[in-house]
Amino acid sequence: MYDPSWNFLFTADHDDRPESSRPHSRTPAPSQDETDVLDAYSRAVMHVVDTVSPAVISLAGRAGSREGGQGSGFIVSPDGLAITNSHVVGNRSKLIALTTDGDRLDCDVVGDDPSTDLALVRLSGRDLPYVQFGDSQQLRVGQLVIAMGSPLGLQSTVSTGVVSGVGRSMRAGDGRLIDNIIQHAAPINPGNSGGPLIDSRGRVVGVNTAIIAFAQGIGFAVPSNTVQWVAGEFLQHGRVRRRQLGIAAAVVQLPRAQVLDLDLVSDLAVQVMEIDPRGVAGRSGIQPGDLIVSVNGRLVSSIDDLHRFLTRIPVDAALELAVVRDTQLHHLRLQQPAE
Template identity: 50%
Template sequence: MPPPTPAGHADTPGTEESDAELLDAYSRAVIRVVEAVGPAVVSVAVGKQVPGHGGQQIGGGSGVIVAPDGYILTNDHVVHRAGTIEVRLADGTPLPARVVGTDPATDLALIQAKGNDLACAPLGDSRSLAVGQLAIAIGNPLGFQSTVSTGVLSALGRALRGRDGRLIEDVIQHTAPLNPGNSGGPLVDSRGRIIGINTAIIALAQGIGFSIPADTAKRVVPELLAYGKVKRAHLGIGCQIRPLNPGVAAGYNLNAGYAVEVVTTNPGSPAARAGIRVGDLIVAVNSLPVGSIDDLHRILAGCLIEEPVTVTVIRGGRRIDLTVNPIGTDRSIAVR
């Protein structure tokens, strides 16, 4: 009598066929996505002036066409200080392009290539993403057209520092391998919808990539089209983090333990007009606690431009509420 087969290791008839079918289904899904989205992915070659050296340094990355008249999403850091831009379609066709607008705070940029009826890909809904779902990264790193890698979404709601020091929130973390030049390329779901724009890799980490979510791009693109930048509530101050005196914190029921100290106010700025002074400790905006510069950025990003906000400060041991009428700008806080 043959020995019993260990549990979980039975040679079930058809197991190999089932595994092959699953792999075939996975492959077919990836192939469909690449066939649908690949033609919309471009390489971006950038000519940049090098300060103090003259001439040009060539940089680049990837991008994805989101409208048939040549509008392309990529990263701000890909086209930063671009002198000239040339995009190359998946079939190798070169097209001149120009910067429409950039937003360092989200590392997104919109450029436009000279072309019509170009293949494009739709922006999906990144709110419905789930950890573990399939993610496909497509790009043109180092001139290799339609380089494809696959992985899964490994985390949602991550945060990264942008080039301007501002915290980029709600970032997607995934395991699809990225290479130099993948920046600006799309991260796509199994239905061929763009769920993110790849923005960064951690050099010493294995299989960790980051993408700016599609919903962020949906908010940013209309502003870039209209103004060339994203308008945000602007106070016009320079500031730094400062620990709160424990007695003051306890006396005013402040749980953060830290405040944002005003170290400069720009003449004529909303803060100066509202009476905010150097040395004031900002502890809240619109009753939302402020314990860091990131808190201040986050709250101001959610405020409507030119609508009054209440800034609560500690001055000389007293708590004071000041009404500030912010104006729109591309930079609201200078960090010291």
């Protein structure tokens, strides 16, 4: 039977309990300090967008072209040099760039490096807005970053996040590993490829290059220091110069007794399977069957290790390989001219 005295059970504004013990029915309003922090964050992002967005471009093939795809890029010099991804260029020599002002500019591909998924193009314009590079080596996990680009054809799209990890590695289209990849949590989508990853001061610290399908908040960017090195190679030499030993190789496991006898650090080595007689290996006495265990004193236990060291060591610097041959350890000093 209904009893009017039970009304208190159903009356929202009646509660005899102390205020501190009542359940919270609404989210409390942010404090003044929290509001100030949010306002400062918003102002920082808006300032970066205002500064950088005029230099962000959308790239696509010319009318009638079926090669490659569509992506983003950003201008790095007033005379029209711009950075994008190699897979955005897609083996094309000419592209169309669309600016945030709606201008359509022809652009030529200056250089294309699938090994780092980077390309340099030049727009047919002058006195263009451009961005500055930052030092990607100074990035720290948790640092605010902003991704810009034209995902799905939507120009000047902005997303924010933090650096989730540094020093990652990612496989490029040609099979090589790209080192020092930046992992970040700024949402990116197809079409963001080639767009800039920017710090809170408006400096480019990376080039967005990939996302993991079906994963949220996991994006990757090639670090700005790598971008500047690749662009410099294009401008000075027309391509990225890398050491090429001229060998075909495979990873093998060494017998435990041999590892102990030669005082090796690892039981894995890179075995030379074939040699190009015109390459530096063929000219320097390396033989099929040699087991490469180090390069300039750095341990080599995989093909990726070999690629990594050959990329990092300047092409005009001395190169020393430690190889196991006929149960003996040999040190071969190579000098390779720039290719």
